[in-house]
Structure formats: structure tokens, C-alpha cells
Amino acid sequence: MATSSYYVPESSHFPIMASLGLFGMASGAGGMMNQMSAGESGYAFPHYVFFAGALLLAYVLFTWFSKVVTESRAGMYSPQMDRSFRWGMSWFIFSEVMFFAAFFGALLYVRQWAGPWLDGQGDKGVSHMLWPSFDYSWPMFNNPAGADLPGPNAVIDPWHIPLLNTVLLMSSSVTLTFAHHALRAMQRGRTIFWLAFTVILGAIFVYYQVLEYIEAYSELGLTLDSGIYGSTFFMLTGFHGAHVTIGAFILFIMWLRICKGHFTPEQHFGFEAAAWYWHFVDMVWIGLFIFVYIM
Amino acid sequence: MTTATAHHDDHGHHGPAKGIMRWVLTTNHKDIGTMYLWFAFTMLFIGGAMALIIRTELFQPGMQLIEPEFFNQMTTMHGLIMVFGAIMPAFVGLANWMVPLMVGAPDMALPRMNNWSFWILPFAFGMLLFTLFTEAGAPNFGWTFYAPLSTTYAPSSVTFFIFGVHMMGISSIMGAINIIATILNLRAPGMTLMKMPLFVWTWLITAYLLIAVMPVLAGVVTMMLMDIHFGTSFFDAAGGGDPVLFQHVFWFFGHPEVYIMILPAFGIVSQIIPTFARKPLFGYASMVYATSSIAFLSFIVWAHHMFTVGLPLQTELFFMYATMLIAIPTGVKVFNWVSTMFRGSMTFETPMLFALAFVVLFTIGGFSGLMLAIAPADFQYHDTYFVVAHFHYVLVPGALFGIIAGVYYWLPKWTGHYYDEKLGKFHFWMSFIGVNVTFFPMHFIGLAGMPRRIPDYALQFADFNAIASVGAFIFGFSQLIFLYLLIKTIRGGEKATDEVWEGAEGLEWTIPSPAPYHTFAEAPEVK
Numbered sequence: 001m002a003t004s005s006y007y008v009p010e011s012s013h014f015p016i017m018a019s020l021g022l023f024g025m026a027s028g029a030g031g032m033m034n035q036m037s038a039g040e041s042g043y044a045f046p047h048y049v050f051f052a053g054a055l056l057l058a059y060v061l062f063t064w065f066s067k068v069v070t071e072s073r074a075g076m077y078s079p080q081m082d083r084s085f086r087w088g089m090s091w092f093i094f095s096e097v098m099f100f101a102a103f104f105g106a107l108l109y110v111r112q113w114a115g116p117w118l119d120g121q122g123d124k125g126v127s128h129m130l131w132p133s134f135d136y137s138w139p140m141f142n143n144p145a146g147a148d149l150p151g152p153n154a155v156i157d158p159w160h161i162p163l164l165n166t167v168l169l170m171s172s173s174v175t176l177t178f179a180h181h182a183l184r185a186m187q188r189g190r191t192i193f194w195l196a197f198t199v200i201l202g203a204i205f206v207y208y209q210v211l212e213y214i215e216a217y218s219e220l221g222l223t224l225d226s227g228i229y230g231s232t233f234f235m236l237t238g239f240h241g242a243h244v245t246i247g248a249f250i251l252f253i254m255w256l257r258i259c260k261g262h263f264t265p266e267q268h269f270g271f272e273a274a275a276w277y278w279h280f281v282d283m284v285w286i287g288l289f290i291f292v293y294i295m
Numbered sequence: 296m297t298t299a300t301a302h303h304d305d306h307g308h309h310g311p312a313k314g315i316m317r318w319v320l321t322t323n324h325k326d327i328g329t330m331y332l333w334f335a336f337t338m339l340f341i342g343g344a345m346a347l348i349i350r351t352e353l354f355q356p357g358m359q360l361i362e363p364e365f366f367n368q369m370t371t372m373h374g375l376i377m378v379f380g381a382i383m384p385a386f387v388g389l390a391n392w393m394v395p396l397m398v399g400a401p402d403m404a405l406p407r408m409n410n411w412s413f414w415i416l417p418f419a420f421g422m423l424l425f426t427l428f429t430e431a432g433a434p435n436f437g438w439t440f441y442a443p444l445s446t447t448y449a450p451s452s453v454t455f456f457i458f459g460v461h462m463m464g465i466s467s468i469m470g471a472i473n474i475i476a477t478i479l480n481l482r483a484p485g486m487t488l489m490k491m492p493l494f495v496w497t498w499l500i501t502a503y504l505l506i507a508v509m510p511v512l513a514g515v516v517t518m519m520l521m522d523i524h525f526g527t528s529f530f531d532a533a534g535g536g537d538p539v540l541f542q543h544v545f546w547f548f549g550h551p552e553v554y555i556m557i558l559p560a561f562g563i564v565s566q567i568i569p570t571f572a573r574k575p576l577f578g579y580a581s582m583v584y585a586t587s588s589i590a591f592l593s594f595i596v597w598a599h600h601m602f603t604v605g606l607p608l609q610t611e612l613f614f615m616y617a618t619m620l621i622a623i624p625t626g627v628k629v630f631n632w633v634s635t636m637f638r639g640s641m642t643f644e645t646p647m648l649f650a651l652a653f654v655v656l657f658t659i660g661g662f663s664g665l666m667l668a669i670a671p672a673d674f675q676y677h678d679t680y681f682v683v684a685h686f687h688y689v690l691v692p693g694a695l696f697g698i699i700a701g702v703y704y705w706l707p708k709w710t711g712h713y714y715d716e717k718l719g720k721f722h723f724w725m726s727f728i729g730v731n732v733t734f735f736p737m738h739f740i741g742l743a744g745m746p747r748r749i750p751d752y753a754l755q756f757a758d759f760n761a762i763a764s765v766g767a768f769i770f771g772f773s774q775l776i777f778l779y780l781l782i783k784t785i786r787g788g789e790k791a792t793d794e795v796w797e798g799a800e801g802l803e804w805t806i807p808s809p810a811p812y813h814t815f816a817e818a819p820e821v822k
Contacts, residue, residue: 015411023418026458102514114537123607145533225526228535
């Protein structure tokens with residue numbers, strides 16, 4: 001049904017198919033993890049459910065976004081619709097901020113309160129009696145359980161790969177802005193160049209992040225199960241890295257769309273949404289660099 | 296029904312598609328609202344059946360009906376299903392139906408995503424309920440799933456519970472984004488923010504809370520998942536983590552969550568009382584500010600759930616005083632409702648009866664909340680039936696009565712028929728009596744020291760437990776009256792006028808009853 005101003009789509013099979021895909025992924029992942037922790041190896045039913053669900057969800061999202069692109073290019077979206085998308089994306093990014101806040105909060109709590117208390121300091125230092133030989137330090141090279149739960153031998157030096165990655169991501173935000181200015185000035189060649197540059201910077205970032213993880217696992221003994229330092233380190237940088245990967249993928253899709261001439265200087269919210277997301281991921285990295293690597 | 300659809304055909308709209316696929320593929324806010332409401336009602340009966348199993352076991356001391364392990368699964372699943380499956384989806388259903396009608400929008404802002412938000416839920420709860428039939432059994436660690444009960448000592452179904460929570464979170468966040476976008480972007484010309492009906496205002500603030508805290512819930516269950524399967528130490532002191540960290544992150548979500556379950560009810564009651572008192576709402580602006588203040592305070596009171604866990608003294612004091620501050624905006628709201636009724640031309644149809652019961656009984660729940668907020672006193676009340684009494688008073692005659700009041704209030708607009716008033720009043724009185732007989736005695740046994748979540752108890756608690764069990768069955772079976780009344784109203788009854796209620800004001804009363812499939816294709820003018 002098309003109203004005079006606001007587009008309300010006809011009935012659609014996307015939602016139910018996407019729910020089915022999500023259900024497959026969730027139940028499959030649950031089964032896979034239970035199997036893994038029960039010590040069973042090899043592929044079994046849950047794995048197939050998971051992959052089938054993931055494939056279905058990916059397919060639905062692809063066709064769903066294609067449909068939105070087609071509708072948008074057919075001029076079915078009014079400026080009011082555009083504002084709905086803007087509100088939607090802004091609030092989605094806010095939800096992402098809160099997701100990261102939970103993990104940053106956990107890091108703060110451990111360093112500020114739980115750690116010192118286990119060491120016998122402060123108001124609730126009585127928990128020191130659990131492991132009387134524990135001395136709190138950050139990075140936590142020695143866990144309270146001592147030899148039963150060995151901590152890392154060393155942690156990542158912030159002034160090598162992380163510093164380089166900071167420069168890479170900061171630059172990518174700048175090049176992305178160059179691309180945006182070029183898009184608004186209707187210079188497609190320059191837009192394509194700067195956006196490609198941005199995606200490549202993102203890819204190099206991910207590459208270095210992988211190198212860092214390999215170093216952590218193979219040389220430093222810094223792993224997911226090396227105590228709370230490893231837990232917070234890998235969960236924060238891991239979720240960030242996943243977001244960089246997704247963001248770079250979205251930007252790559254935008255690059256393809258720009259090559260196909262989808263955007264105009266006035267109407268290019270798809271590009272802007274991707275750019276907002278990229279800047280958000282960038283801001284999270286600054287938080288990581290300061291609170292995870294340096295401090 | 297057909298006449299209204301035909302009437303609107305000249306605008307070039309079509310009515311709903313035929314058959315089951317109408318519901319599966321729909322993008323219509325009214326269809327989606329209806330599905331949310333029926334889903335929530337189904338979950339209410341499933342969660343209610345679990346509550347009755349619990350109350351049957353507790354009817355007398357000693358173990359008679361079920362095993363303690365199964366009792367734990369029942370308390371856990373009852374809580375999860377009522378919170379995430381009944382109360383929250385019911386409010387989202389009401390928002391889906393009413394927010395576009397109240398702001399003069401043609402539909403929700405993002406109609407396809409709207410249907411996705413709904414259809415995730417049956418799958419998520421299907422997965423959660425399925426664990427009941429597995430060898431390991433359903434989650435058994437309470438709806439608050441404290442670590443390490445939910446990590447180190449959890450049954451393997453915890454993994455499915457975690458992914459189920461992720462799915463509910465995705466659904467809630469998308470639903471909330473949709474509601475915010477609708478309210479901020481699709482209001483009819485002339486409807487400024489301070490002219491919005493209060494139900495819309497409370498939902499705007501609720502949606503904000505949802506987007507702020509559902510990701511935190513996702514974060515905490517993700518930490519659990521990593522602790523269980525991937526060897527991290529978030530909630531394990533041996534690795535430098537802390538089980539108390541779980542409680543902090545959980546309640547940072549959990550406290551705003553309880554306001555997510557009550558603010559829309561505030562909104563509904565603020566719509567109903569002016570209608571049946573035939574007076575405009577007293578203190579509209581102060582209602583808006585009070586709701587906003589409650590939402591703000593909800594972020595800085597979470598540790599009042601953790602007074603006995605071993606917090607530093609200044610932390611206890613901060614959270615005690617911050618919690619007590621909530622009484623001020625809440626008091627403003629109760630004062631405004633009462634002042635709205637003062638010297639009004641009151642009538643007492645079923646929605647009004649439920650709204651009045653809400654004001655009185657929610658206030659009782661609020662007062663017991665204030666008692667619990669006093670940190671030194673809480674050391675006595677913590678984890679007793681007093682807490683159970685408190686939160687059931689705010690959730691059952693609070694949130695649930697708010698929902699039921701809203702359903703009665705808007706039912707004639709949805710179906711085009713008035714409901715059976717006599718039957719409605721009967722439903723009200725049975726529910727009102729049932730709810731008080733169930734939960735009021737719990738205050739006494741709680742203060743006397745009966746712990747919650749335990750399938751057996753000392754002899755001195757026997758009488759009040761027996762009374763509570765009788766009340767629970769009265770309340771539970773009274774809801775079958777509601778089911779019967781709903782079906783009866785959908786199938787027929789006295790034709791409702793467009794205005795439905797004599798004193799009703801707002802855009803939703805300017806459209807025909809039943810509401811046509813598509814409304815406000817052309818935005819109305821609001822003066």
C-alpha cells in the first residue's frame with residue numbers, strides 16, 4: 001500500500017525466513033557448544049543446523065537489502081522515510097555502544113574493585129582469605145588460583161602493533177570523510193578511490209589484529225583461558241575486530257554500489273549509515289587503545 | 296467488519312490477505328499487534344500453569360507433588376516466561392496497535408522489521424520451552440540466573456537459554472527502534488511532543504530504556520557463554536574475576552528492565568482515568584517529567600538488589616538514597632491520578648476498575664519497595680517471600696492489570712463490539728480477590744523469614760501458604776473468563792460507536808470501530 005507520503009510495504013516473506021535462519025543459527029550454535037564442552041568431536045546434526053541457518057539468514061539479508069535498494073532507487077522513499085532510516089541507524093548504534101559498555105564496565109570493575117579486594121585491599125579485602133598468596137597487579141600475570149590457572153607471561157606492547165593499528169583506523173576515518181566529500185561533490189572517481197583506500201586500511205587493521213592474536217597465543221601465553229586479563233582482552237578486542245570486519249564488509253558493499261552509480265550527492269543514506277558505523281567502530285578502538293592496551 | 300473495509304476501499308487500499316499467511320507475512324501494525332497480544336496471552340497461560348504447579352507444591356509443608364530439581368526449573372521458567380514472554384510482548388503488542396493510531400501514523404515506521412521483531416519470539420520461546428523435555432532439564436537457576444549457579448553448576452540447557460536470550464534481545468531492540476522511529480518521525484502535523492498522549496510518551500521512554508539495557512543483557516549472557524564453554528574467568532574468582540560482577544552487570548540491565556515492565560502501564564492508566572473521570576489528566580507535563588525522572592533514576596539504583604552481597608558501606612548508602620528518590624516522581628504520578636479523579640464525573644466500567652485497582656495495589660507494591668530500599672532492613676527481607684510479595688504486587692496488579700485495563704479499554708476499537716460488561720466486572724472482581732489472597736499473605740511469611748525458591752518450608756508458614764495457593768488458583772482460573780470474554784467479543788456483541796467511550800479523547804477515537812485495516816493514510820491535522 002502506498003500512501004500519499006509514507007511507503008508501507010506489501011506483505012513480505014523476509015521476516016519469517018530471517019527468524020527461521022536466526023533460530024537455526026541459535027539452536028545449532030547451542031548444540032555445537034554443548035557437544036564441544038561434552039568432549040565430543042566431529043560434525044553432527046547441530047553443525048548442519050547452524051550452517052543451514054547461517055546460510056538462510058545471509059541469503060534473506062542479501063535479498064532483503066537488495067529489495068530496499070531497489071525500492072529506494074525506484075523513488076518509493078520519501079524524505080520522511082529517509083528520516084526513519086536515520087533514527088533507526090542512530091538507535092542501533094546506540095545499542096552497540098551499550099553492548100561494548102557492558103564489557104568496558106566489567107574491565108573497570110575487575111581493575112578497580114574485584115582485583116584489589118582479592119589482594120586484601122580496601123573495604124572488602126576479606127576475600128583475600130580465599131588465596132592468601134595472591135598479589136594483585138595489572139596486567140594480571142599471576143591469577144589467584146596460581147599454578148592451577150596460569151596467567152599470561154607477557155601482554156601485548158601497545159607501542160607496536162596497537163599503535164600502528166590506531167594510526168590505520170584513524171586514517172581510515174579521514175579517508176572515509178574524503179570519500180564522502182567527493183560523493184557530495186559528484187566526483188565518482190575520487191569517491192571510488194578514497195572508499196577503496198578506507199576498506200584496504202580496515203583490512204590491514206584486521207590483518208595486524210590477527211598477527212597480534214597469533215603472537216599472544218603462540219608466544220605470550222595470553223589466551224582466552226589465561227584468567228581475567230585474557231578474558232577482557234580477547235572479548236573487547238575480539239568484538240571490536242568483528243565489528244571492523246563487518247564495517248569493512250558494509251563499506252565494500254557501498255563501494256560496489258558506488259561503482260554501479262547508485263548514489264546521488266543528495267541521496268546516499270546507505271553510504272552515510274555505513275560511515276556512521278565505521279566512525280563508531282573507530283571510537284570504540286580509541287577506548288580500547290587507552291583502557292585495554294595502554295593503561 | 297466488512298463494511299469498514301469496504302468503506303475504505305475507495306482510498307485504493309486492500310484489506311487483509313486470506314488464510315494463515317496473512318499473519319505470517321504481514322507488515323500491518325494491527326496484525327502484528329494482535330499477534331503480539333495473543334502470543335503474550337499464550338505465554339501468560341503457560342507461565343501461569345507453572346505458577347500453579349509451584350503453588351500446588353507449596354500448598355502444605357513437605358514434599359508431595361514434584362521433585363526439588365523440577366521445582367527449581369518451574370520457578371526459573373515461570374519468571375523468564377512471564378517477564379520476557381508475557382508482560383514485555385503484551386506491551387509491545389499494545390504499542391503496535393495503538394501508537395500509530397494515537398499519533399496519526401499510517402503504520403509503524405519500519406513495517407517489515409516490525410514483523411521480524413515478532414516472529415523471532417515464538418522461535419526463542421519454543422527453544423527455551425523445549426529444554427523442559429530434554430534429559431538435562433530446563434534452566435534451574437532462577438530467572439536472575441546468578442553465576443556460578445548459571446555457569447559452573449548449570450545444566451547444559453543453559454547454552455540454549457543464552458541463545459534464547461540473545462534472540463529475545465534482538466527482537467526487543469528492533470521493536471524498540473521501530474517504536475522510537477514511529478513516535479519521533481511519524482506524528483501527525485501539529486502533534487508536538489508535549490501534545491502526545493501519555494501512553495505514547497511512556498512508550499517513547501520505555502523504548503529508550505530497552506535500547507539502553509537489552510545490549511547489556513546480551514553482554515552478560517555472552518560472558519556466561521564464554522565462561523562456560525571457552526574458559527574465560529569473568530565470574531570466576533580463581534582467574535581474577537568475580538561472581539558479584541555478574542550481579543552488577545545483570546542488575547544494570549535488570550533494574551531498568553523492571554521499569555520497562557511498568558512505564559507503559561503508567562501510560563495506559565493515564566489514558567483510562569481521564570476518560571472515565573471525564574476530566575483532562577491532571578498535571579500532564581509533570582507526568583512526562585516524572586516518567587523521565589524514573590527512567591533516569593533506574594540507571595543508578597541497580598545495587599539495591601545486592602545489599603547483602605558484600606558491598607562497601609558508601610555503596611550501600613548511595614544506592615539506598617538513590618532508590619528512595621524514585622518515590623518522589625512515583626508519588627507525583629499517583630497524586631496526579633488521584634487529582635484527575637477528584638470531583639470528576641466518574642463511572643466504573645471494567646477498564647476503570649482495573650485502572651483503579653492498579654493505582655491502589657501498585658502503590659502497595661511501591662511501599663513495600665521502599666521498605667526493601669532501606670539497606671539495613673533489607674538484610675532481613677532479602678531473598679524472603681517479602682520480596683516475592685513486593686515484585687508480584689508491582690507486576691501482577693501493576694503491569695498485568697495495566698495490560699488488561701488497556702485491552703478492555705481498546706477492545707471495542709479493535710473488534711467493533713462492546714465486550715460483555717457484566718462478565719468483565721466478574722473477571723475484575725475474581726482477579727482482584729485472587730491476586731490479593733495470593734500475594735498479600737506472602738508479606739507476612741516473608742517478614743517471618745520464609746526463604747523464596749525453596750520447595751519445602753517450616754510448619755509455622757503452613758496457613759498463609761495454603762491461603763496463597765487457594766488465591767493463586769482463583770486468580771489463574773479467572774483468566775479463563777477473560778479468554779472466554781475476548782473470544783465472545785471478537786465474534787459478536789453490541790456494535791461499538793467510533794468514540795466508544797463517552798469521555799474519550801484522542802485520535803484513536805476519531806476512526807471507525809473496528810479500526811479499518813489501514814488508517815491515517817492521509818495524516819490528520821492536530822490543532
